[in-house]
Amino acid sequence: MSRAVPQREYHIVVLGSGGVGKSCLTAQFVQGVWIERYDPTIEDSYRKQIDVDGRQVILEILDTAGTEQFTAMRELYMKSGQGFLLVFSITSSSSLKELSELREQLVNLKDDPNVPIVLVGNKSDLEEDRAVSRAQAFAVSSGWGNVPYYETSARRRQNVTEVFVDVCRQIIHRDLQRGRSGGGGGEDRRRRREDEGDGDRRRRSRRRHNRCVIL
Ligand SMILES: Nc1nc2c(ncn2[C@@H]2O[C@H](COP(=O)(O)OP(=O)(O)OP(=O)(O)O)[C@@H](O)[C@H]2O)c(=O)[nH]1
Numbered sequence: 001m002s003r004a005v006p007q008r009e010y011h012i013v014v015l016g017s018g019g020v021g022k023s024c025l026t027a028q029f030v031q032g033v034w035i036e037r038y039d040p041t042i043e044d045s046y047r048k049q050i051d052v053d054g055r056q057v058i059l060e061i062l063d064t065a066g067t068e069q070f071t072a073m074r075e076l077y078m079k080s081g082q083g084f085l086l087v088f089s090i091t092s093s094s095s096l097k098e099l100s101e102l103r104e105q106l107v108n109l110k111d112d113p114n115v116p117i118v119l120v121g122n123k124s125d126l127e128e129d130r131a132v133s134r135a136q137a138f139a140v141s142s143g144w145g146n147v148p149y150y151e152t153s154a155r156r157r158q159n160v161t162e163v164f165v166d167v168c169r170q171i172i173h174r175d176l177q178r179g180r181s182g183g184g185g186g187e188d189r190r191r192r193r194e195d196e197g198d199g200d201r202r203r204r205s206r207r208r209h210n211r212c213v214i215l
Pocket residue numbers: 016017018019020021022023024025035036037038039040041042064065066067122123124125126152153154155156
């Protein structure tokens with residue numbers, strides 16, 4: 001007989017310009033796979049159960065389109081999300097600049113300067129092509145109210161789990177501060193790619209990774 005374990009469900013949205021590695025980060029986190037090819041995303045959603053500081057939580061992760069973002073769509077997923085990964089590539093300074101507009105839109109829409117955000121500088125394996133220094137990225141993160149900044153490599157699976165866990169932890173802390181016992185939000189998803197057993201990109205992984213390398 002199985003014991004019912006209360007689980008919280010949190011909605012995480014991955015935002016950023018086209019080609020910065022949002023889908024690769026998500027695929028590494030959810031499925032533990034590396035995707036070499038570039039296949040621009042329209043919108044995909046994934047579910048994954050993880051352990052955050054001893055709590056079982058289910059993450060509903062929305063991987064968004066970097067290119068041709070429609071403002072209306074963006075507003076919809078910003079409204080439904082509780083935590084946000086704002087991703088740029090360390091090889092592209094414009095991809096960092098573009099995040100400021102996104103963050104501003106997010107804060108205005110939520111009417112909350114402390115919305116759970118992690119700033120993610122991806123492609124850290126391409127150090128030789130670096131166009132954004134750590135100092136520049138930290139300056140942005142401190143200008144956003146000291147949101148955490150991580151450098152990740154989806155290719156090498158560095159700091160991938162950490163960014164998802166960090167944003168999840170921020171949501172949990174907010175819930176606790178507000179005295180709520182549940183997270184969640186039951187908003188509709190336009191395209192859901194849920195766990196269907198051993199499907200190609202649809203697996204709900206239960207792996208845990210406990211590395212902690214915070215830059
Ligand atoms: N070297 C390196 N390449 C990466 C990394 N992450 C992603 N890439 C490559 O960058 C390209 C774009 O990656 P995607 O994950 O599809 O980018 P995206 O942000 O989802 O792009 P859109 O869906 O168009 O918004 C792919 O060719 C990836 O292989 C990384 O950490 N290191």
